[in-house]
Amino acid sequence: MTTTATQVEHTQTQTDARPLLLEVQDLKVEFTIRGGVVKAVDGLTFDIKRGQTMGIIGESGCGKSVTARAILRMIPKPGKITGGRILYYRRPRHPKPGEEDKVEVIDVTKLDPDGEVIRQIRGGEIAMIFQEPMSSLTPVYTAGTHINEAVTLHRLLPIKKLGDQMVERIMEYRRVTKEEARAIAIEMLRRVGIPKPEQRVDSYPHQLSGGQRQRVMIAIALSTEPAMLIADEPTTALDVSIEAQILDLMRDLQRTTNMAIMFITHNLGVIASMADEIVVMYMGKQVERAKVVDLFYNPKHPYTKALLQSVPRLGPKTGQRLASIEGMVPDPLNLPTGCVFHPRCPAFVAGKCDKIVPKWTQVGENHWVRCLLYEE
Amino acid sequence: MSSTTTKNGRIGDILLEVKGLKKYFPIQRGLLRRTVGYVKAVDDVSLYVRSGETLGLVGESGCGKTTASRCIIRLYEPTAGQVFFKTRALSPDGTPKMVNLLELSREEMNRVRQEIAMIFQDPINSLNPRMTVADIIAEPMVIHGKYVKGESEERIIELLRRVGLRPDHLRRYPHEFSGGQRQRIGIARALALNPSLVLCDEPVSALDVSIQAQTLNLLQDLQEEFKLSYIFVAHDLSVVQHISDRVAVMYVGKVVEMAGAEELYNNPMHPYTEALLSAVPKPDPLYKSDRIIMQGDVADPSNPPSGCYFHPRCQYAVDLCKQKAPEFREVKPDHWVACHRAEELKLRGI
Numbered sequence: 254m255t256t257t258a259t260q261v262e263h264t265q266t267q268t269d270a271r272p273l274l275l276e277v278q279d280l281k282v283e284f285t286i287r288g289g290v291v292k293a294v295d296g297l298t299f300d301i302k303r304g305q306t307m308g309i310i311g312e313s314g315c316g317k318s319v320t321a322r323a324i325l326r327m328i329p330k331p332g333k334i335t336g337g338r339i340l341y342y343r344r345p346r347h348p349k350p351g352e353e354d355k356v357e358v359i360d361v362t363k364l365d366p367d368g369e370v371i372r373q374i375r376g377g378e379i380a381m382i383f384q385e386p387m388s389s390l391t392p393v394y395t396a397g398t399h400i401n402e403a404v405t406l407h408r409l410l411p412i413k414k415l416g417d418q419m420v421e422r423i424m425e426y427r428r429v430t431k432e433e434a435r436a437i438a439i440e441m442l443r444r445v446g447i448p449k450p451e452q453r454v455d456s457y458p459h460q461l462s463g464g465q466r467q468r469v470m471i472a473i474a475l476s477t478e479p480a481m482l483i484a485d486e487p488t489t490a491l492d493v494s495i496e497a498q499i500l501d502l503m504r505d506l507q508r509t510t511n512m513a514i515m516f517i518t519h520n521l522g523v524i525a526s527m528a529d530e531i532v533v534m535y536m537g538k539q540v541e542r543a544k545v546v547d548l549f550y551n552p553k554h555p556y557t558k559a560l561l562q563s564v565p566r567l568g569p570k571t572g573q574r575l576a577s578i579e580g581m582v583p584d585p586l587n588l589p590t591g592c593v594f595h596p597r598c599p600a601f602v603a604g605k606c607d608k609i610v611p612k613w614t615q616v617g618e619n620h621w622v623r624c625l626l627y628e629e
Numbered sequence: 630m631s632s633t634t635t636k637n638g639r640i641g642d643i644l645l646e647v648k649g650l651k652k653y654f655p656i657q658r659g660l661l662r663r664t665v666g667y668v669k670a671v672d673d674v675s676l677y678v679r680s681g682e683t684l685g686l687v688g689e690s691g692c693g694k695t696t697a698s699r700c701i702i703r704l705y706e707p708t709a710g711q712v713f714f715k716t717r718a719l720s721p722d723g724t725p726k727m728v729n730l731l732e733l734s735r736e737e738m739n740r741v742r743q744e745i746a747m748i749f750q751d752p753i754n755s756l757n758p759r760m761t762v763a764d765i766i767a768e769p770m771v772i773h774g775k776y777v778k779g780e781s782e783e784r785i786i787e788l789l790r791r792v793g794l795r796p797d798h799l800r801r802y803p804h805e806f807s808g809g810q811r812q813r814i815g816i817a818r819a820l821a822l823n824p825s826l827v828l829c830d831e832p833v834s835a836l837d838v839s840i841q842a843q844t845l846n847l848l849q850d851l852q853e854e855f856k857l858s859y860i861f862v863a864h865d866l867s868v869v870q871h872i873s874d875r876v877a878v879m880y881v882g883k884v885v886e887m888a889g890a891e892e893l894y895n896n897p898m899h900p901y902t903e904a905l906l907s908a909v910p911k912p913d914p915l916y917k918s919d920r921i922i923m924q925g926d927v928a929d930p931s932n933p934p935s936g937c938y939f940h941p942r943c944q945y946a947v948d949l950c951k952q953k954a955p956e957f958r959e960v961k962p963d964h965w966v967a968c969h970r971a972e973e974l975k976l977r978g979i
Contacts, residue, residue, distance in 0.1 A: 312837040312838065312839060312840075313808075313837055448925070462926050462927075463690070464926055465926070492689035492690055492864060492927070493689070493864070493866070493905060493908040493909055493910075494689060494904065494905065494908045494922075494923045494927075495689075495926070496908070496910070497908040497910075497920055497922055497923075498922055498923075500910070501922060519837065519838060520910065521838070521912040522867075522909065522910030522911055522912045523910045525910065525911065525912050525913055525914045525916070526910050526911070526914070526916070528914075545914040546914050546915060549912065549913060549914050549915075550915075559839065560838060560839065561912065563838055563839050563841070563842035564838055564842075564867065564912055565842075565845070565867040565868050565870065565871035565872075566867055566911070566912060567866065567867050567870060567894065567906070567909055567911065567979045568979060574846050574849065575842040575845055575846055575871065576842065577839060577842035577843040577846055578839035578842070578843075579843075581807050581809060581810070581840065582807065582837075
């Protein structure tokens with residue numbers, strides 16, 4: 254990581270100054286099943302900069318997780334990327350002298366999903382934590398073994414050599430030894446706040462509590478020092494007190510390593526405290542994208558508005574009913590015509606919303622929405 | 630505490646009173662299945678519900694919320710305690726009387742179960758995949774011998790309509806419905822026998838935000854219409870605040886605080902309640918969080934700490950808390966708390 258801590262502070266206010274890490278352009282993912290074609294992701298466009306947290310919210314089945322898996326080329330069969338590009342701005346992880354700032358642009362969608370390049374990126378440069386910590390850890394391996402695997406696969410240590418002018422320079426790299434991997438595993442467990450890491454490193458998943466298992470997952474993901482972390486509902490299975498600990502930990506680690514985070518959740522409270530920018534998805538389409546404050550204080554799309562109003566909030570009791578979104582999520586094989594949200598939309602205009610597919614329209618600085626209300 | 634006005638202006642008498650409820654699960658080891666210890670899943674729970682009100686039961690996973698609610702209808706046989714319930718089912722003329730459910734015979738208990746219904750967390754696993762919606766809703770009536778051909782079918786259609794499903798859904802199977810619709814089927818089944826008390830075990834936590842709001846609204850409407858009382862078990866504090874008249878907070882098998890919803894959220898008197906409230910993420914990006922991060926994990930119910938179970942994680946703990954377990958007492962009218970320092974601490978609400 255070449256960006257220093259002071260730069261991070263500075264770029265918090267000016268998001269655009271940060272270098273690009275990932276650009277998703279018009280991504281389309283389809284699942285061909287017996288009943289037809291499900292467009293799980295349909296025309297998704299966003300970018301993530303180094304050190305930024307991008308939130309993706311939406312209800313189940315809206316394509317959040319499929320997007321995450323598309324970036325790592327892990328879409329389960331019969332899913333396929335059918336359009337668009339995912340550009341990854343790769344910096345050398347183990348730069349040779351003079352190559353520290355070299356940026357290589359890789360289109361992830363063109364890679365062989367089993368190839369060498371994606372396998373270096375997956376887990377090493379872009380790591381992922383999954384929702385269910387119990388089923389994502391192998392029950393027959395200890396926490397330490399899990400971390401060792403990631404470290405030995407993806408981390409190289411520099412060998413310092415005396416260069417021309419009697420200055421030590423990094424010329425070569427070597428793999429991590431077993432003892433070093435264990436030391437790294439213990440250090441990672443300590444950093445994610447697991448008590449007695451020297452003992453816990455030899456614990457099996459069933460000997461850990463839910464919160465500890467999720468910490469182990471985070472430790473695995475972060476042990477390779479990734480440039481980006483994809484967190485797919487990382488706290489959904491956890492209690493609020495443990496959730497608060499984990500979110501604090503992620504923010505802390507982001508501050509120290511300048512890692513980008515793609516945070517997928519359906520919990521509006523969690524996303525409000527984590528993300529810089531948010532993408533709202535509905536039935537595979539992105540319906541709104543904005544900075545977090547704009548999205549919560551000035552939502553444009555009727556779906557975003559309804560979503561924000563339908564969560565009960567802590568605070569003075571109003572005794573009122575919750576605003577709910579009428580109807581239910583449509584059948585993905587039989588999507589409504591026009592705007593996919595029109596059958597449930599309170600601002601529905603007959604003859605327009607059910608006929609015309611809305612375009613992706615800019616309504617403010619960094620604020621985009623897909624709704625006919627905002628088209629000229 | 631016999632009667633008071635709830636938020637909807639209803640006057641309610643005590644419908645259910647639980648005193649000193651305990652449920653210990655034995656831990657058995659070895660060839661002879663020797664009992665080597667107990668998991669104290671529910672350890673001295675006392676609470677009450679007035680008719681027509683909602684009591685929220687919150688706490689982290691494993692704190693015994695679900696076990697406590699199942700002990701109330703004796704799905705688990707409690708180890709100790711008393712559960713008083715006002716029932717009409719046991720008197721021939723239908724006059725209500727208070728009985729201790731734990732002293733009833735099997736046959737008597739089955740009769741009382743008509744008046745206590747349950748809604749489960751997982752709408753997929755709580756419906757039999759091989760039964761149609763009509764059969765699922767009719768099943769409680771059949772079991773209790775109340776199914777009358779024709780008449781009951783009309784009632785099932787009426788119930789379906791009431792929970793927002795259509796009569797043509799009757800012949801369908803659970804897998805044909807979405808999560809929110811399945812939960813509605815579960816609710817219709819719970820209402821089939823006109824219960825007075827409904828135990829809702831995390832009824833909305835498996836649902837999406839927009840569906841969650843619909844379901845909460847439905848539960849409130851049904852309460853209004855059928856004069857139901859709810860015990861609403863959940864871990865989401867915002868949902869519990871929204872729906873509850875009173876809230877009980879559980880920690881490692883014990884109720885640590887119980888008060889009116891507004892009172893509890895504004896003036897918590899137990900440090901655990903305070904920490905729990907501050908940990909809830911607020912849907913507001915400008916909210917400056919100064920939350921109390923509780924250290925460590927929830928205590929192990931098979932090997933709880935000495936004294937107050939919360940003392941290892943409590944920032945206000947003193948020596949007394951390590952030695953003596955606090956008593957669950959009424960500190961203010963209708964505000965119960967189990968903390969040695971309840972009076973002296975000034976705790977932060979929301």
